[in-house]
Amino acid sequence: MAGHIQDRWYKTETNNEGKAIRVKSDRYGTGLRYRARYIGPDGTEKSKSFPDRQKRLAEQWLTDIASDMSKGRYVDPQAARITFRRYAEKWLRHHPGEVSSQVEIERRLRLHALPVIGSRPLDSFRPEHIRELVGALDASPTVGSAYARNIYGDVRAVLSAAVDDGLLPRNPCSARSVRPPTASRRRVVPWLPPQVHAVRTALPERYQAMVDTGAGCGLRQGEIFGLAEDALDFEGGHLRVIRQVRLIRGTAVFAPPKCDKERDVPLPSSVAEALRVHMDSFKPVEVTLPWRKPDGPKVSARLLFTNTASGVVWRSNFNIQEWKSALAAAGLIPEAKDGKYESAREHGMHALRHFYASLLLDAGENIKAVSQYLGHSDPALTLRVYAHLMPSSEHRTRKAVDGVFSGHTDDADGPQTAQGPETGPL
Numbered sequence: 001m002a003g004h005i006q007d008r009w010y011k012t013e014t015n016n017e018g019k020a021i022r023v024k025s026d027r028y029g030t031g032l033r034y035r036a037r038y039i040g041p042d043g044t045e046k047s048k049s050f051p052d053r054q055k056r057l058a059e060q061w062l063t064d065i066a067s068d069m070s071k072g073r074y075v076d077p078q079a080a081r082i083t084f085r086r087y088a089e090k091w092l093r094h095h096p097g098e099v100s101s102q103v104e105i106e107r108r109l110r111l112h113a114l115p116v117i118g119s120r121p122l123d124s125f126r127p128e129h130i131r132e133l134v135g136a137l138d139a140s141p142t143v144g145s146a147y148a149r150n151i152y153g154d155v156r157a158v159l160s161a162a163v164d165d166g167l168l169p170r171n172p173c174s175a176r177s178v179r180p181p182t183a184s185r186r187r188v189v190p191w192l193p194p195q196v197h198a199v200r201t202a203l204p205e206r207y208q209a210m211v212d213t214g215a216g217c218g219l220r221q222g223e224i225f226g227l228a229e230d231a232l233d234f235e236g237g238h239l240r241v242i243r244q245v246r247l248i249r250g251t252a253v254f255a256p257p258k259c260d261k262e263r264d265v266p267l268p269s270s271v272a273e274a275l276r277v278h279m280d281s282f283k284p285v286e287v288t289l290p291w292r293k294p295d296g297p298k299v300s301a302r303l304l305f306t307n308t309a310s311g312v313v314w315r316s317n318f319n320i321q322e323w324k325s326a327l328a329a330a331g332l333i334p335e336a337k338d339g340k341y342e343s344a345r346e347h348g349m350h351a352l353r354h355f356y357a358s359l360l361l362d363a364g365e366n367i368k369a370v371s372q373y374l375g376h377s378d379p380a381l382t383l384r385v386y387a388h389l390m391p392s393s394e395h396r397t398r399k400a401v402d403g404v405f406s407g408h409t410d411d412a413d414g415p416q417t418a419q420g421p422e423t424g425p426l
Helices: 055-071 084-093 099-117 127-139 145-164 193-202 205-217 221-225 269-281 315-329 350-362 367-374 379-389 394-405 415-419
Strands: 004-007 010-014 020-024 034-039 045-050 238-241 244-248 251-255 263-266 285-290 298-303
Touching: 004 055, 034 055, 045 055, 084 099, 084 145, 099 127, 099 145, 099 244, 127 145, 193 205, 193 315, 205 221, 205 269, 205 350, 221 244, 221 315, 244 315, 251 285, 263 367, 350 367, 350 379, 367 379
Parallel strands: none
Antiparallel strands: 004 034, 010 020, 034 045, 238 263, 244 251, 285 298
Protein backbone atom coordinates (compact mmCIF):
# COMPACT_ATOMS: atom_id res chain seq x y z
CA MET A 1 0.00 0.00 0.00
CA ALA A 2 1.39 3.40 -1.02
CA GLY A 3 1.39 6.31 1.43
CA HIS A 4 -0.14 6.23 4.88
CA ILE A 5 -3.39 6.95 6.70
CA GLN A 6 -3.72 9.66 9.31
CA ASP A 7 -6.34 9.35 12.06
CA ARG A 8 -7.29 12.96 12.66
CA TRP A 9 -9.42 12.19 15.71
CA TYR A 10 -6.35 11.20 17.68
CA LYS A 11 -2.86 12.55 18.12
CA THR A 12 0.30 11.21 19.71
CA GLU A 13 1.75 12.87 22.79
CA THR A 14 4.49 12.06 25.29
CA ASN A 15 3.38 11.50 28.89
CA ASN A 16 5.25 12.28 32.07
CA GLU A 17 7.04 8.96 31.84
CA GLY A 18 8.34 9.78 28.37
CA LYS A 19 6.11 7.25 26.63
CA ALA A 20 4.17 7.99 23.43
CA ILE A 21 0.44 7.73 23.99
CA ARG A 22 -2.65 8.37 21.79
CA VAL A 23 -5.02 11.06 22.98
CA LYS A 24 -8.13 12.59 21.51
CA SER A 25 -7.49 15.59 19.27
CA ASP A 26 -9.49 18.78 19.09
CA ARG A 27 -11.19 17.34 15.97
CA TYR A 28 -12.46 14.26 17.79
CA GLY A 29 -16.00 13.34 16.76
CA THR A 30 -16.30 16.00 14.06
CA GLY A 31 -15.57 15.95 10.33
CA LEU A 32 -14.00 13.18 8.29
CA ARG A 33 -11.75 11.00 10.45
CA TYR A 34 -9.21 9.37 8.12
CA ARG A 35 -6.96 11.12 5.63
CA ALA A 36 -5.15 8.86 3.16
CA ARG A 37 -1.97 10.48 1.84
CA TYR A 38 0.59 9.56 -0.80
CA ILE A 39 3.20 11.17 -3.04
CA GLY A 40 2.16 11.38 -6.69
CA PRO A 41 4.37 10.89 -9.76
CA ASP A 42 4.86 14.66 -9.96
CA GLY A 43 6.42 14.72 -6.48
CA THR A 44 3.51 16.46 -4.73
CA GLU A 45 1.42 15.06 -1.90
CA LYS A 46 -2.13 13.91 -2.69
CA SER A 47 -4.81 13.05 -0.18
CA LYS A 48 -8.40 11.99 0.27
CA SER A 49 -10.50 11.98 3.45
CA PHE A 50 -12.85 9.25 4.69
CA PRO A 51 -15.45 9.20 7.51
CA ASP A 52 -15.35 7.22 10.74
CA ARG A 53 -15.41 3.41 10.43
CA GLN A 54 -14.17 3.52 6.83
CA LYS A 55 -10.46 2.98 7.39
CA ARG A 56 -10.61 -0.12 5.19
CA LEU A 57 -11.93 2.00 2.32
CA ALA A 58 -9.04 4.40 2.81
CA GLU A 59 -6.58 1.48 2.73
CA GLN A 60 -8.23 0.07 -0.40
CA TRP A 61 -8.04 3.49 -2.05
CA LEU A 62 -4.29 3.66 -1.42
CA THR A 63 -3.90 0.09 -2.69
CA ASP A 64 -5.75 0.97 -5.90
CA ILE A 65 -3.60 4.07 -6.35
CA ALA A 66 -0.44 1.98 -6.04
CA SER A 67 -1.82 -0.57 -8.53
CA ASP A 68 -2.71 2.14 -11.06
CA MET A 69 0.77 3.64 -10.76
CA SER A 70 2.44 0.30 -11.38
CA LYS A 71 0.23 -0.38 -14.44
CA GLY A 72 0.53 3.11 -15.91
CA ARG A 73 -3.16 3.89 -15.35
CA TYR A 74 -2.74 6.49 -12.65
CA VAL A 75 -5.03 9.55 -12.79
CA ASP A 76 -4.32 12.62 -10.69
CA PRO A 77 -7.53 13.11 -8.63
CA GLN A 78 -7.09 16.87 -8.42
CA ALA A 79 -6.37 17.39 -12.11
CA ALA A 80 -9.29 15.13 -13.08
CA ARG A 81 -11.73 17.43 -11.28
CA ILE A 82 -11.63 19.78 -14.27
CA THR A 83 -15.03 20.00 -15.92
CA PHE A 84 -15.74 18.80 -19.45
CA ARG A 85 -16.42 22.40 -20.48
CA ARG A 86 -13.06 23.74 -19.29
CA TYR A 87 -11.12 20.82 -20.70
CA ALA A 88 -12.94 21.04 -24.07
CA GLU A 89 -12.09 24.75 -24.30
CA LYS A 90 -8.44 23.95 -23.60
CA TRP A 91 -8.49 21.10 -26.13
CA LEU A 92 -10.00 23.32 -28.82
CA ARG A 93 -7.30 25.97 -28.42
CA HIS A 94 -4.70 23.41 -29.48
CA HIS A 95 -6.86 21.46 -31.94
CA PRO A 96 -4.97 20.69 -35.15
CA GLY A 97 -6.39 21.43 -38.56
CA GLU A 98 -8.25 24.29 -40.18
CA VAL A 99 -9.60 27.20 -38.15
CA SER A 100 -12.96 26.61 -39.83
CA SER A 101 -13.04 23.07 -38.40
CA GLN A 102 -12.35 24.40 -34.92
CA VAL A 103 -15.21 26.86 -35.30
CA GLU A 104 -17.64 24.10 -36.33
CA ILE A 105 -16.58 21.80 -33.49
CA GLU A 106 -16.84 24.63 -30.94
CA ARG A 107 -20.33 25.45 -32.18
CA ARG A 108 -21.54 21.85 -32.01
CA LEU A 109 -20.17 21.36 -28.50
CA ARG A 110 -21.47 24.71 -27.24
CA LEU A 111 -25.00 24.24 -28.55
CA HIS A 112 -25.58 20.54 -27.94
CA ALA A 113 -23.00 18.85 -25.67
CA LEU A 114 -22.09 21.44 -23.04
CA PRO A 115 -25.70 22.03 -21.89
CA VAL A 116 -25.89 18.31 -21.03
CA ILE A 117 -22.40 17.37 -19.78
CA GLY A 118 -20.44 20.62 -19.66
CA SER A 119 -20.44 21.00 -15.86
CA ARG A 120 -19.53 17.37 -15.15
CA PRO A 121 -15.97 16.78 -13.81
CA LEU A 122 -13.94 14.42 -15.94
CA ASP A 123 -13.34 11.94 -13.13
CA SER A 124 -17.10 11.50 -12.67
CA PHE A 125 -17.84 10.33 -16.22
CA ARG A 126 -19.49 6.95 -16.60
CA PRO A 127 -20.99 5.23 -19.67
CA GLU A 128 -24.47 6.14 -18.41
CA HIS A 129 -23.71 9.84 -18.91
CA ILE A 130 -22.79 9.26 -22.56
CA ARG A 131 -25.94 7.18 -23.04
CA GLU A 132 -27.97 10.10 -21.67
CA LEU A 133 -26.29 12.47 -24.14
CA VAL A 134 -26.95 10.13 -27.06
CA GLY A 135 -30.58 9.79 -25.96
CA ALA A 136 -30.97 13.57 -25.86
CA LEU A 137 -29.49 13.90 -29.35
CA ASP A 138 -31.71 11.16 -30.78
CA ALA A 139 -34.79 12.78 -29.22
CA SER A 140 -34.03 16.30 -30.43
CA PRO A 141 -36.34 17.36 -33.30
CA THR A 142 -33.79 19.94 -34.52
CA VAL A 143 -30.73 17.64 -34.68
CA GLY A 144 -30.47 15.35 -37.70
CA SER A 145 -28.89 11.92 -37.41
CA ALA A 146 -25.72 12.84 -39.31
CA TYR A 147 -25.29 16.02 -37.26
CA ALA A 148 -25.88 14.08 -34.03
CA ARG A 149 -23.13 11.64 -34.96
CA ASN A 150 -20.77 14.57 -35.55
CA ILE A 151 -21.56 15.91 -32.07
CA TYR A 152 -20.97 12.48 -30.56
CA GLY A 153 -17.68 12.23 -32.45
CA ASP A 154 -16.58 15.59 -31.02
CA VAL A 155 -17.37 14.46 -27.45
CA ARG A 156 -15.55 11.18 -27.99
CA ALA A 157 -12.49 13.03 -29.32
CA VAL A 158 -12.39 15.32 -26.26
CA LEU A 159 -12.62 12.38 -23.87
CA SER A 160 -9.97 10.45 -25.82
CA ALA A 161 -7.62 13.39 -25.39
CA ALA A 162 -8.40 13.39 -21.65
CA VAL A 163 -7.37 9.72 -21.52
CA ASP A 164 -4.13 10.54 -23.34
CA ASP A 165 -3.48 13.36 -20.85
CA GLY A 166 -3.93 11.02 -17.91
CA LEU A 167 -7.17 12.59 -16.69
CA LEU A 168 -9.36 9.56 -17.40
CA PRO A 169 -8.47 5.86 -17.08
CA ARG A 170 -10.62 4.98 -20.09
CA ASN A 171 -13.03 6.62 -22.53
CA PRO A 172 -16.66 6.01 -21.48
CA CYS A 173 -17.64 6.18 -25.16
CA SER A 174 -15.74 2.91 -25.65
CA ALA A 175 -18.03 0.97 -23.31
CA ARG A 176 -19.98 -1.82 -25.01
CA SER A 177 -23.26 -0.40 -23.72
CA VAL A 178 -22.68 2.92 -25.50
CA ARG A 179 -23.89 3.24 -29.08
CA PRO A 180 -23.49 6.30 -31.35
CA PRO A 181 -26.64 8.20 -32.32
CA THR A 182 -28.90 6.30 -34.67
CA ALA A 183 -27.90 6.61 -38.31
CA SER A 184 -30.90 7.24 -40.54
CA ARG A 185 -29.79 8.69 -43.84
CA ARG A 186 -32.54 10.31 -45.88
CA ARG A 187 -32.72 9.32 -49.48
CA VAL A 188 -31.77 12.11 -51.82
CA VAL A 189 -34.71 13.15 -54.00
CA PRO A 190 -33.22 15.15 -56.89
CA TRP A 191 -35.02 18.06 -58.45
CA LEU A 192 -36.63 17.68 -61.85
CA PRO A 193 -35.40 19.85 -64.76
CA PRO A 194 -38.48 22.14 -64.61
CA GLN A 195 -37.72 22.88 -60.94
CA VAL A 196 -34.11 23.77 -61.74
CA HIS A 197 -35.23 26.11 -64.52
CA ALA A 198 -37.90 27.67 -62.30
CA VAL A 199 -35.41 28.49 -59.55
CA ARG A 200 -32.98 29.91 -62.08
CA THR A 201 -35.63 32.15 -63.58
CA ALA A 202 -36.72 33.42 -60.17
CA LEU A 203 -33.20 34.51 -59.15
CA PRO A 204 -31.88 38.00 -59.92
CA GLU A 205 -30.05 38.04 -63.24
CA ARG A 206 -26.62 38.47 -61.64
CA TYR A 207 -27.03 35.12 -59.83
CA GLN A 208 -28.80 33.01 -62.48
CA ALA A 209 -25.61 31.45 -63.88
CA MET A 210 -24.92 30.05 -60.40
CA VAL A 211 -27.65 27.53 -61.12
CA ASP A 212 -25.98 26.50 -64.39
CA THR A 213 -22.68 26.06 -62.54
CA GLY A 214 -24.15 24.02 -59.69
CA ALA A 215 -26.51 21.86 -61.76
CA GLY A 216 -24.16 21.54 -64.74
CA CYS A 217 -20.79 21.09 -62.99
CA GLY A 218 -21.71 19.93 -59.47
CA LEU A 219 -19.95 22.70 -57.54
CA ARG A 220 -20.68 23.35 -53.87
CA GLN A 221 -22.08 26.73 -52.83
CA GLY A 222 -18.75 28.01 -51.47
CA GLU A 223 -17.00 26.85 -54.64
CA ILE A 224 -19.50 28.77 -56.77
CA PHE A 225 -18.95 31.89 -54.67
CA GLY A 226 -15.18 31.44 -55.11
CA LEU A 227 -15.30 30.72 -58.86
CA ALA A 228 -12.93 33.02 -60.75
CA GLU A 229 -11.68 33.58 -64.29
CA ASP A 230 -8.57 31.46 -63.71
CA ALA A 231 -10.76 28.37 -63.22
CA LEU A 232 -12.27 28.39 -66.72
CA ASP A 233 -10.80 26.61 -69.73
CA PHE A 234 -13.32 27.28 -72.47
CA GLU A 235 -11.18 25.80 -75.23
CA GLY A 236 -10.38 22.60 -73.35
CA GLY A 237 -13.90 22.27 -71.97
CA HIS A 238 -12.84 22.09 -68.31
CA LEU A 239 -13.55 23.94 -65.10
CA ARG A 240 -10.84 23.77 -62.44
CA VAL A 241 -12.15 23.86 -58.86
CA ILE A 242 -9.32 25.43 -56.88
CA ARG A 243 -10.92 27.60 -54.19
CA GLN A 244 -14.02 28.32 -52.17
CA VAL A 245 -15.29 31.18 -50.03
CA ARG A 246 -15.77 30.33 -46.36
CA LEU A 247 -17.01 32.36 -43.41
CA ILE A 248 -14.94 32.02 -40.23
CA ARG A 249 -16.17 33.92 -37.18
CA GLY A 250 -17.87 36.46 -39.42
CA THR A 251 -14.88 36.94 -41.73
CA ALA A 252 -14.87 35.80 -45.37
CA VAL A 253 -11.74 33.92 -46.46
CA PHE A 254 -10.54 32.07 -49.53
CA ALA A 255 -9.79 28.41 -48.86
CA PRO A 256 -9.06 25.23 -50.84
CA PRO A 257 -12.05 23.06 -51.75
CA LYS A 258 -13.32 20.62 -49.14
CA CYS A 259 -10.71 18.02 -48.11
CA ASP A 260 -8.12 20.09 -50.02
CA LYS A 261 -9.23 18.26 -53.18
CA GLU A 262 -8.71 20.43 -56.24
CA ARG A 263 -10.37 18.85 -59.26
CA ASP A 264 -11.12 19.24 -62.96
CA VAL A 265 -14.77 19.07 -63.96
CA PRO A 266 -16.07 18.74 -67.54
CA LEU A 267 -17.45 22.09 -68.69
CA PRO A 268 -20.50 21.42 -70.91
CA SER A 269 -20.98 23.85 -73.78
CA SER A 270 -24.35 24.95 -72.37
CA VAL A 271 -22.77 25.91 -69.05
CA ALA A 272 -19.84 27.57 -70.81
CA GLU A 273 -22.24 29.68 -72.85
CA ALA A 274 -24.21 30.66 -69.74
CA LEU A 275 -20.99 31.78 -68.06
CA ARG A 276 -19.91 33.77 -71.12
CA VAL A 277 -23.25 35.60 -71.18
CA HIS A 278 -22.98 36.24 -67.44
CA MET A 279 -19.44 37.60 -67.77
CA ASP A 280 -20.56 39.96 -70.57
CA SER A 281 -23.32 41.38 -68.36
CA PHE A 282 -21.45 41.29 -65.02
CA LYS A 283 -17.72 41.71 -65.44
CA PRO A 284 -15.50 39.69 -63.09
CA VAL A 285 -14.40 41.67 -60.04
CA GLU A 286 -11.04 41.36 -58.32
CA VAL A 287 -11.65 40.52 -54.67
CA THR A 288 -8.93 40.25 -52.02
CA LEU A 289 -9.47 38.02 -48.97
CA PRO A 290 -7.29 36.26 -46.36
CA TRP A 291 -6.20 32.73 -47.23
CA ARG A 292 -7.58 29.92 -45.05
CA LYS A 293 -7.97 31.98 -41.82
CA PRO A 294 -8.92 35.54 -40.89
CA ASP A 295 -5.29 36.52 -40.22
CA GLY A 296 -3.90 34.58 -43.17
CA PRO A 297 -1.99 36.10 -46.09
CA LYS A 298 -4.09 38.15 -48.50
CA VAL A 299 -4.79 36.68 -51.94
CA SER A 300 -6.80 38.06 -54.86
CA ALA A 301 -9.05 36.49 -57.47
CA ARG A 302 -11.30 37.87 -60.20
CA LEU A 303 -14.62 36.43 -59.05
CA LEU A 304 -17.42 35.68 -61.49
CA PHE A 305 -20.18 36.15 -58.92
CA THR A 306 -20.27 39.17 -56.63
CA ASN A 307 -22.98 41.06 -54.77
CA THR A 308 -24.49 44.35 -55.82
CA ALA A 309 -21.67 46.19 -54.05
CA SER A 310 -19.05 44.28 -56.11
CA GLY A 311 -17.98 42.35 -53.04
CA VAL A 312 -17.97 38.70 -52.06
CA VAL A 313 -21.40 37.04 -51.87
CA TRP A 314 -22.31 36.43 -48.22
CA ARG A 315 -23.86 33.02 -47.74
CA SER A 316 -26.38 34.01 -45.05
CA ASN A 317 -27.65 37.05 -46.94
CA PHE A 318 -27.86 35.19 -50.24
CA ASN A 319 -29.65 32.16 -48.77
CA ILE A 320 -32.32 34.23 -47.04
CA GLN A 321 -32.82 37.13 -49.41
CA GLU A 322 -32.25 35.53 -52.81
CA TRP A 323 -32.29 31.74 -52.68
CA LYS A 324 -35.34 31.14 -50.48
CA SER A 325 -37.25 33.80 -52.37
CA ALA A 326 -36.52 31.92 -55.60
CA LEU A 327 -37.53 28.61 -54.00
CA ALA A 328 -40.87 30.10 -52.99
CA ALA A 329 -41.42 31.55 -56.47
CA ALA A 330 -40.68 28.11 -57.94
CA GLY A 331 -43.22 26.48 -55.60
CA LEU A 332 -40.64 24.42 -53.71
CA ILE A 333 -41.34 26.06 -50.34
CA PRO A 334 -44.25 28.17 -49.02
CA GLU A 335 -44.17 31.92 -49.28
CA ALA A 336 -42.71 33.80 -46.33
CA LYS A 337 -44.91 34.41 -43.29
CA ASP A 338 -44.23 37.58 -41.33
CA GLY A 339 -41.12 38.06 -43.44
CA LYS A 340 -39.66 34.62 -42.59
CA TYR A 341 -39.35 31.48 -44.69
CA GLU A 342 -39.61 27.94 -43.38
CA SER A 343 -36.48 25.82 -42.99
CA ALA A 344 -35.57 24.25 -46.32
CA ARG A 345 -32.44 22.15 -45.78
CA GLU A 346 -33.34 19.70 -48.57
CA HIS A 347 -33.71 22.60 -51.00
CA GLY A 348 -30.45 24.41 -50.32
CA MET A 349 -27.97 25.02 -53.13
CA HIS A 350 -26.70 21.49 -52.46
CA ALA A 351 -29.81 20.33 -54.33
CA LEU A 352 -28.05 21.42 -57.53
CA ARG A 353 -25.23 18.93 -56.81
CA HIS A 354 -27.80 16.19 -56.26
CA PHE A 355 -29.39 17.08 -59.60
CA TYR A 356 -25.97 16.94 -61.28
CA ALA A 357 -25.18 13.53 -59.77
CA SER A 358 -28.57 12.13 -60.78
CA LEU A 359 -28.03 13.28 -64.39
CA LEU A 360 -24.65 11.58 -64.62
CA LEU A 361 -25.81 8.32 -63.06
CA ASP A 362 -28.93 8.20 -65.22
CA ALA A 363 -26.72 8.64 -68.28
CA GLY A 364 -24.66 5.61 -67.22
CA GLU A 365 -21.57 7.41 -65.90
CA ASN A 366 -19.56 5.22 -63.53
CA ILE A 367 -19.55 5.95 -59.80
CA LYS A 368 -15.81 6.62 -59.69
CA ALA A 369 -16.08 9.44 -62.23
CA VAL A 370 -19.11 10.93 -60.46
CA SER A 371 -17.19 10.87 -57.18
CA GLN A 372 -14.21 12.60 -58.81
CA TYR A 373 -16.34 15.34 -60.36
CA LEU A 374 -18.18 15.97 -57.07
CA GLY A 375 -14.93 16.16 -55.11
CA HIS A 376 -15.90 13.41 -52.66
CA SER A 377 -13.23 11.85 -50.45
CA ASP A 378 -13.80 8.42 -52.00
CA PRO A 379 -16.29 6.64 -54.27
CA ALA A 380 -17.77 4.75 -51.31
CA LEU A 381 -19.22 8.02 -50.01
CA THR A 382 -20.77 8.75 -53.40
CA LEU A 383 -22.23 5.25 -53.53
CA ARG A 384 -23.79 5.58 -50.06
CA VAL A 385 -25.49 8.84 -51.00
CA TYR A 386 -26.54 8.14 -54.56
CA ALA A 387 -26.75 4.34 -55.00
CA HIS A 388 -30.56 4.45 -55.14
CA LEU A 389 -30.37 6.83 -58.13
CA MET A 390 -28.34 4.43 -60.26
CA PRO A 391 -30.32 2.86 -63.11
CA SER A 392 -31.89 -0.39 -61.96
CA SER A 393 -30.49 -3.60 -63.39
CA GLU A 394 -33.76 -5.46 -62.80
CA HIS A 395 -35.00 -5.00 -66.37
CA ARG A 396 -31.72 -6.31 -67.80
CA THR A 397 -31.83 -9.27 -65.42
CA ARG A 398 -35.39 -10.23 -66.37
CA LYS A 399 -34.60 -9.91 -70.07
CA ALA A 400 -31.47 -12.06 -69.81
CA VAL A 401 -33.22 -14.84 -67.89
CA ASP A 402 -36.35 -14.74 -70.05
CA GLY A 403 -34.14 -15.03 -73.13
CA VAL A 404 -32.85 -18.36 -71.84
CA PHE A 405 -36.01 -19.89 -70.41
CA SER A 406 -38.65 -18.70 -72.89
CA GLY A 407 -38.19 -21.68 -75.20
CA HIS A 408 -35.13 -20.58 -77.18
CA THR A 409 -33.19 -23.70 -76.32
CA ASP A 410 -31.19 -23.58 -79.54
CA ASP A 411 -29.35 -20.45 -78.43
CA ALA A 412 -25.64 -20.81 -78.06
CA ASP A 413 -25.79 -19.30 -74.59
CA GLY A 414 -27.67 -20.78 -71.66
CA PRO A 415 -27.44 -23.22 -68.80
CA GLN A 416 -27.18 -26.19 -71.14
CA THR A 417 -23.93 -24.92 -72.64
CA ALA A 418 -22.22 -25.19 -69.29
CA GLN A 419 -22.68 -28.97 -69.41
CA GLY A 420 -20.77 -29.37 -72.67
CA PRO A 421 -21.70 -31.71 -75.55
CA GLU A 422 -23.10 -35.12 -74.80
CA THR A 423 -20.51 -37.83 -74.98
CA GLY A 424 -20.60 -41.56 -74.57
CA PRO A 425 -19.00 -43.40 -71.71
CA LEU A 426 -15.23 -43.30 -71.67
